[in-house]
Amino acid sequence: MRSLKTLDELTSALQGRGYAIKRSATYLRLIPKRVDSFEGKRHVNTVPVKLLRASNAHHKDHCGGRFCTATIRALEELSSILGPNEVGIISQDDKARVAVGLTAANKQSPILMHVEYRIKLPEHDWIVANKHKLIPSVYAGIEIKLNGLGRPEAVGYSGPTYVAIRSGKHSSSTAFSHALDFKRLLTLKAFDSILKIDGLVKPVLVFTVDGGPDENPRYRKVIQIAIHHFKEYNLDAMFVTNAPGRRAFNRVERRMAPLGTFRIGHTARSFWIPFRFTASNHGDQNWFAVHVRTSQYLLQIVKCTDRNCCPLVRSSIKQKNPNGFLPPPISLSQTCHALIGTSKDETQRFPSMFVLNSLQREKILPKIMLGFKTIPYDLYCPSVNGSLNERICTTCGLYFASVVMLREHKKIHKNTSTTTVRKVRPTKIVAKREQECLAVVEKTWSANGLKKRN
Template identity: 25%
Template sequence: MKLAELQQIYNSTNDLEIRNNLLERMATLKQTLHDEDNKIKKLKRHAGYQRKCRAKKIKHLQEHQEVIQYDSPGRPSFLIQYPNLHEHIHECIEFGAADKKRRKEVIKVRTIRHLRENLNSKYNEYLSRTTLNNYLLPSRSNTKAAKTHHHPALVANASVSRTEKNEHIDEHYCLASVKGAKQFAALFSTHSVIISQDDKAKVPLGIPAVGRTFQTIQSFQEPVTLPDHDFPVGMQQKLIPSVYLLINPSDTNDTFRNGQLSIFVHPQYHVGTSSSTHMSDLNSLIQDSQFDGILKINGQIKPIWILLVDGGPDENPRHMKNIFQYCKMFCNFDLDYLSVRTHAPGQSAYNPVERSMSTLSQKLAGITLPIDKFGSHLNSQGQVTDLELAMKNFRYAGEALCTLWKRDPIFGKPVIAQYTDQKNSPFDDILFPGSENINESAVPWQWIENHTKICQYSLDIKKCEDSSCCSPKRHEEAAVLLAENDGFLPPVTKGKDGHFLNPLHILEYCDKLKIPGNDAHCPSINADTYERLCCSECDAYFPTLSM
């Protein structure tokens, strides 16, 4: 029924129900007519565009007198525009000429970014990253994504071979230990901080700083290899990046793997890394106002710290030299509780900072840091002859490395990197009660016995109740909870079902008399070994007999 007829019926009736029904039908019909009118206008406009496009193509063909017939559906392949694309891809990644002095080996592997740049600069062939990837062999040929790889060259994306994580009998035990410390920090998130700490692989100077975790491109017929020699230019001519991931438990998810990244680059020759350099780095983080939002609350250092380390000799919480440094840092920062946790040997990849370090390694692909910017400081035997010149060259290379890493954010936050070549021990002036008769660098054993709990893979430090020894606790709620177990987090405990228990649940619900001893449930320590590690007089547990 037409709109005019509906309008005529509407005018001739006085029934309100019929009139309302007619109004609804007329409104619907008007909207339909309006939509159809817009569709017609759109089709006419599209037809006009097509006419103009055809006219433009006809004009272009008449001017250039060139016609290319393409019968298949979809966009024409780039092989029509670049018929030698496959050959050019192979030429970009195959071996080149050997170095004339035979002093180095040309690395043939490259990333997709390098391949794009070479194709564009050498052959004037521009392809986007996704398009170029579609002209390489897929990583798996039996997937749906493999269908997008059109006419691929015999070149594939491959990862440089890496050593798989070694299994360890204590891996689940250590994971439970680290998880328990994180749960404790999450419970008091506003007053705690988690710092994941590790030293990245040394970055050599004067030779390619090739990472081991980035995707590379090379000919499909050749195995993925790297040179087995790099002709080092001298002893200890490398940079050591110490990486710290600062995690704020109050503004992250349950994974605790995202945070603010800070990097301290040390020269290996005259500084290196040790527990003292790590303490100096942590002290620098405290003094840097950029980290106040993570490390401080109300202008004071947060009272609860969780350190996740890789278990190396400069960070291992079992070594006495490191324990001394952690105790001094604990007193200097006036912490209420410090827990240092490590993963099992060979399992450091679980450390949250490793995820960030893989991104840093990728940025080093194809990079060579200069070793003689201001002149050579080495003789023919690779020995340093000019220390002042060496420090200038190291500083230039270190600052260049920091600039490279600071370009792009990680986890949506800027990377803060700085070069430091000063050797200092910020906590040497810390004095402990009873330290007059011992070495200045040591901590009295009586203090360690009253304030620390040393285990195979962890170190916990607390404040005591003696006001002449320790200042008052700054977070009473955490102190009340820990008082259930003499001020410490309970040891890693295995339940009847074979699973490790939540330490917070142990403090709140379990019978305190049934809490096992330290490392009592560690799989690598059997009953006989555990008995040998316990003191025969006081039954105190020590993770090593050397203590």
């Protein structure tokens, strides 16, 4: 551009680079010393623009989001029907860990410091207290409005909040630590209206979790702790569920937002003692097959009707839902003449749980899905895909969340099989052809006294 000598050459060069500028505008804007003069502003074309900042409202999509939402809506409908006197709902999640160490200028940002022992900085720029972190576990009690009568919105977002703090160096966030936190919740007066009725734990408990390794309802330790709570507190039903892709809508997230700036005081020191929770091993597969139903994102434990096994039901859950277990969500599509089941895609639409109970599923589901002895809960779960048949017991038709659970369940059918196959040795090999063999298995006598070969 510096080699240009005339105004016409400069205008042509600017237009060649994509600038829509006239010859007079080039002279008034570029050559005068003051570009903000009235003559210079005559050829300025104002374009409406707006400065925008990056938005963090985009949520990560998950293929099972709609399916899990249907499960949560079903639990909300059931909770509103049973009412606040029979159901207690807890939403739990772990907040980001808080580092513990010694503050040093220009070395690390101000963080929480333990004051009972002295930490000396090394002469290198290493990060101090790598594993000295506090783990805040947040528990949100959810209030249920009276006379909800099947409306999911009757399950609100308000209620008491409890934050359990433990040392990441001496302890960790596990299923056993959450069990200890639940025991502590039962001793707090703020949670009496959420978890207790007449001094006893409410007969139906619902836990909505984040789905981490310490909360996932598919994991064995989580199931073990849930069975322990079910038996210890004489529950009628217990449900543990998580919804991937819907973390921002989790009720405990509403409580955790103001906790970003909360100050952890010296009371945190009392939680640094490592706790141990001993749960009995509920390895009875016969009991498990009757009372427990596992799926990809939901764990269900319900009392049976055998009085020699379970005490009397304390709630009305069997009146509202005779089976006790939630019916599997079924995606439906409305046509001109009937309702039909749809495929596993992003356009899934799941009706209410009570609507499904009133429909004849044999006429709705496709013929290919009628081969199950019992409809598996994850029939319309996109996350399961082709592994659905691998998790179903071919003998009793029960569905399990993993192949390992199915393998353990099949052991109960080995001793109950009544069909015995008698081994028969062949008496003579007659002929062989490739991989086929013709043999004489047994000799019998006919009416005329001649031998017959079978």
